[in-house]
Amino acid sequence: MHKLPDLQLENSDDRAERMKIDTEYIKLDSFLKAVNIASSGGDAKMMITGGMVKVNNETEVRRGRKLYPGDRVEVDGRTFPVE
Secondary structure (H helix, E strand, C coil), rough: HHHHHHHEEECCCCCCEEEECCCCCCHHHHHHHHCCCCCEEEHHHHHCCCCCCEEEEECCCCCCCECCCCEEEEEEEEEEEEE
């Protein structure tokens, strides 16, 4: 059985919201749902394949992209560092 990551969202003053994970990585589509940017996997897929998501300043179109601590996700003017 797959262990779901335990996620914790923290706010800061620099327009970035840090997301802490307790696993080695989290997939991009799951990440977008976890930070409440996408309400479903379908919404996440549309955002990603539509070129609306950047990972480390590059547009990412793979919804299964693995995010690791140190990565930064940008969506709709909001930045989410992965910790």
